[in-house]
Amino acid sequence: MNLRAFLAILLCKALRLVSRLLRRGGTAMPGSFALKICPDLLRRLASQVKTIAVTGTNGKTTSARMIEEAFSGEGLSYLANRSGANLASGITTELVMNATLGGRMKKDYAIIECDEAAARSVFSQLRPRVVVVTNLFRDQLDRYGEVTHTLENIRTAIQGAPDALLCLNADCSLTASLAGDLPNEVIWFGVEKGAVPSREKPEISDATHCIRCKAEYEYDYISYGHLGGFRCPRCGYARHAADIAVTEVVEQRMDGSSIVLSIRGEKQLVEIGLPAMYNIYNAAGAVAGVTAMGLPASAAIAALGRFRCGFGRMETFALGKKGARMMLVKNPAGCNQVIEFLQNVKEPSVLAACLNDRAADGKDISWIWDADYEKLGSIASRLARVIVSGDRAEDLRVRLKYAGIPDERIELQRDYAALVDDLAAEERPIFLMPTYTAMLELRQAVIHRVGGSEFWEG
Amino acid sequence: MELKICHMYPDVLNLYGDRGNILCMGRRLAWRGIGCEVTKLPIGSQARLSDYDLVFIGGGQDFEQQVLLEDLHRGKDREIRAAVEDGMPFLTICGGYQMLGAYYETYDGQRCDFIGALDLYTVGSRERMIGNYKFELAPESGGSIVVGFENHSGKTRLGSGLQPLGTVLAGYGNNGEDKTEGARYKNVFGTYSHGPLLPKNPAFCDFILLTALQRKYGAAELAPLDDAAEIAAHNAMAARL
Numbered sequence: 205m206n207l208r209a210f211l212a213i214l215l216c217k218a219l220r221l222v223s224r225l226l227r228r229g230g231t232a233m234p235g236s237f238a239l240k241i242c243p244d245l246l247r248r249l250a251s252q253v254k255t256i257a258v259t260g261t262n263g264k265t266t267s268a269r270m271i272e273e274a275f276s277g278e279g280l281s282y283l284a285n286r287s288g289a290n291l292a293s294g295i296t297t298e299l300v301m302n303a304t305l306g307g308r309m310k311k312d313y314a315i316i317e318c319d320e321a322a323a324r325s326v327f328s329q330l331r332p333r334v335v336v337v338t339n340l341f342r343d344q345l346d347r348y349g350e351v352t353h354t355l356e357n358i359r360t361a362i363q364g365a366p367d368a369l370l371c372l373n374a375d376c377s378l379t380a381s382l383a384g385d386l387p388n389e390v391i392w393f394g395v396e397k398g399a400v401p402s403r404e405k406p407e408i409s410d411a412t413h414c415i416r417c418k419a420e421y422e423y424d425y426i427s428y429g430h431l432g433g434f435r436c437p438r439c440g441y442a443r444h445a446a447d448i449a450v451t452e453v454v455e456q457r458m459d460g461s462s463i464v465l466s467i468r469g470e471k472q473l474v475e476i477g478l479p480a481m482y483n484i485y486n487a488a489g490a491v492a493g494v495t496a497m498g499l500p501a502s503a504a505i506a507a508l509g510r511f512r513c514g515f516g517r518m519e520t521f522a523l524g525k526k527g528a529r530m531m532l533v534k535n536p537a538g539c540n541q542v543i544e545f546l547q548n549v550k551e552p553s554v555l556a557a558c559l560n561d562r563a564a565d566g567k568d569i570s571w572i573w574d575a576d577y578e579k580l581g582s583i584a585s586r587l588a589r590v591i592v593s594g595d596r597a598e599d600l601r602v603r604l605k606y607a608g609i610p611d612e613r614i615e616l617q618r619d620y621a622a623l624v625d626d627l628a629a630e631e632r633p634i635f636l637m638p639t640y641t642a643m644l645e646l647r648q649a650v651i652h653r654v655g656g657s658e659f660w661e662g
Numbered sequence: 663m664e665l666k667i668c669h670m671y672p673d674v675l676n677l678y679g680d681r682g683n684i685l686c687m688g689r690r691l692a693w694r695g696i697g698c699e700v701t702k703l704p705i706g707s708q709a710r711l712s713d714y715d716l717v718f719i720g721g722g723q724d725f726e727q728q729v730l731l732e733d734l735h736r737g738k739d740r741e742i743r744a745a746v747e748d749g750m751p752f753l754t755i756c757g758g759y760q761m762l763g764a765y766y767e768t769y770d771g772q773r774c775d776f777i778g779a780l781d782l783y784t785v786g787s788r789e790r791m792i793g794n795y796k797f798e799l800a801p802e803s804g805g806s807i808v809v810g811f812e813n814h815s816g817k818t819r820l821g822s823g824l825q826p827l828g829t830v831l832a833g834y835g836n837n838g839e840d841k842t843e844g845a846r847y848k849n850v851f852g853t854y855s856h857g858p859l860l861p862k863n864p865a866f867c868d869f870i871l872l873t874a875l876q877r878k879y880g881a882a883e884l885a886p887l888d889d890a891a892e893i894a895a896h897n898a899m900a901a902r903l
């Protein structure tokens with residue numbers, strides 16, 4: 205143990221304590237000071253734990269929490285970084301808080317959710333044993349550049365972890381292309397043909413042309429967005445068979461899904477305590493990750509059944525007579541999934557959509573025009589009220605107007621406290637559809653009114 | 663009345679909510695009882711541009727621009743040049759706008775030849791010009807204020823005879839240096855503005871639609887619409903800049 209590491213840990217713990225006492229949530233600041241004092245601190249600490257890292261554009265947090273639930277169920281000693289602490293500094297803080305002053309880790313495992321851009325600098329120090337890549341969609345373009353740049357970030361990240369077992373989404377042509385040029389062993393997860401009715405090819409796809417040879421893909425089926433049975437007619441690049449495969453979606457309900465999951469050929473009925481198609485993918489990725497870490501598949505399956513929505517991801521609150529569900533949206537693919545979920549709500553309901561354009565949301569909000577709000581327009585008669593809010597509420601109002609919701613029916617309420625007070629009197633089910641930073645603020649306002657946990661406690 | 667809109671390369675040039683521009687034109691025509699037929703012209707398809715009344719080309723990803731260059735140089739470049747000279751209205755955005763120019767030179771000096779319909783060229787730079795921005799259209803393009811979002815690393819320079827679409831009031835525009843934004847040549851409107859461009863700038867949208875309708879029918883008028891929502895969104899952003 206060298207002096208630098210000792211000082212860095214001491215400072216980091218002290219700063220974290222102070223920021224907690226001051227009730228400032230920031231987990232990045234202590235870690236960032238610690239890394240300045242001892243640049244290899246993250247590597248030193250991470251080398252003592254077995255790490256599984258989760259990256260990709262959509263579903264990182266949910267997948268990581270599903271994996272965590274399995275570790276928790278098995279009684280393993282682990283640490284996990286919470287949402288918002290997924291940069292090098294935040295991850296360092298998390299590790300330090302689980303280490304002794306002498307720099308010895310008190311936990312055996314780490315479950316790290318990591319931003320695509322941060323993964324690039326962090327993976328070589330974390331040296332994860334398993335890396336789960338959920339998918340790649342267009343996301344926050346102004347922050348990361350375009351989707352192929354995001355892919356390059358992940359590729360570079362994994363080059364820093366050449367021994368890691370990769371769990372890749374077989375149905376995502378972008379994600380799957382990582383397997384071709386990396387030496388890592390791969391476990392594939394995906395949804396098989398026939399598990400759900402195939403969709404039309406979406407009007408806007410994030411990957412239309414072969415990442416290898418640029419010919420246009422052909423599809424055997426599409427499960428959502430650009431995910432599905434892709435195949436390049438020119439160079440033969442195609443979907444790889446999945447080791448962890450959803451072979452049938454038996455039922456999709458408001459509170460979860462029942463699926464048949466084939467785990468390396470063995471079929472099992474699996475309950476997922478979280479609704480919507482994209483969470484079926486998250487579940488398959490979590491099973492791949494958990495089993496890749498050497499835990500039994502039964503641990504992963506039990507975890508999925510116990511799993512409950514949290515932290516803005518289909519999270520429910522006792523707001524209004526029938527309750528409210530908060531559904532985070534951050535890009536067209538995710539937004540379309542939420543809209544589809546709303547299409548399946550048969551009773552009249554109230555929708556409040558909030559659009560922010562801060563750094564964590566993406567400063568460019570043009571993506572709202574790529575999402576299929578027209579499908580909301582087609583169920584406008586079932587939306588008893590439509591409310592827009594957030595920094596860019598006016599833009600959302602225009603979007604909904606052009607999607608077919610009459611402008612005179614759209615209410616604009618920027619004040620979250622007033623919005624929540626208004627909704628509290630509602631007798632119909634409430635659906636909240638915020639972007640990331642809007643979710644943080646709206647969620648605070650909801651919790652202030654009806655209670656709920658400050659963090660995602662599962 | 664009816665407008666036939668050709669959406670070129672929607673399969674690869676659809677990056678920044680470009681679909682919103684098409685949606686916007688369609689709705690604003692429909693609300694006035696004017697028909698609108700949108701034809702998608704993906705890579706590899708054959709079509710005569712003269713069959714349409716307006717051509718839209720959006721922005722794209724670097725990777726996909728390669729696919730598209732091959733397709734352009736199989737004859738579409740000639741056809742686009744002819745259509746431009748013939749007065750066909752074009753709305754081209756970001757990558758689609760750059761593509762109408764002579765060439766793009768990357769930061770490390772690699773040059774790729776574009777269509778050459780407009781006397782402009784683009785040179786890649788290391789900085790990326792990103793953010794909400796605002797410009798004032800030249801009188802011959804209606805003179806209104808436009809708010810949008812730009813995201814480009816290419817710096818575009820206009821030849822001496824080519825008029826800019828407008829003057830930058832806040833943000834970068836063509837190159838971040840000479841205050842010009844976009845280009846206007848005959849009935850071509852080229853701009854870096856996505857966001858998307860048209861929904862929040864209804865006056866400009868109507869100006870382009872009217873240009874196309876007048877060319878087709880000789881004379882045309884557009885009845886005013888209730889643009890309260892559009893103007894509120896426009897003003898909210900204009901006030902921030």
Ligand SMILES: [Zn+2]
Nearest residue numbers: 414417436439
């Ligand atoms: Zn190919």
